[in-house]
Amino acid sequence: MLKIPRRLHPTFSLPLLVLLLTVLVTCADNSGQTVAQGKILFDEHCSACHRSQGQGGIGLPLNVPEFINNVDDFYLKASIQRGRPGRIMPSFDDLNTNEINTIVSYMRSWTGKPGKSYPATTISADIGSGKKNVYTLLRRLPWYPW
């Protein structure tokens, strides 16, 4: 006669399976939720200048893979928090860390890539020629008017 096991192997016990599924669903749900919340915050604070998908308007286009995939989270967070004094982009020092992280999660969802990470090494440079190089570089970007 066929022997029907009374209990499943302990590894596959039902409570454990339920727990595992709950954890998985919660994780998946959380990241989706974070991105959705980030979009709400982005629409509220950023879209007037950068448009709702970051296509750019008064503010630079941000939803450009060459840009977004090559900057690290620190750069984005610092840009949001400090703004660009004297260059229209306001500082958002009234947004808390959690809100800024959430906005960055939304921005990362545009390409689905985590962005680069750069080692925090100290470099020394000549400020004068550094500035000249930066301006030369900026003038080559299509969205700079000069």
Ligand code: HEC
């Ligand atoms: C009032 C318009 C305005 C608003 C609102 C605004 N930005 Fe900007 N943003 C700009 C402008 C203009 C620049 C370019 C600044 C410059 O010339 O250096 C910029 C630059 C940036 C940069 C740097 C881009 C680069 O190439 O280095 C990031 C990142 C950015 N904005 C993100 C945001 C986010 C996120 C928000 C919302 C929390 C936001 N901005 C809100 C106008 C705005």
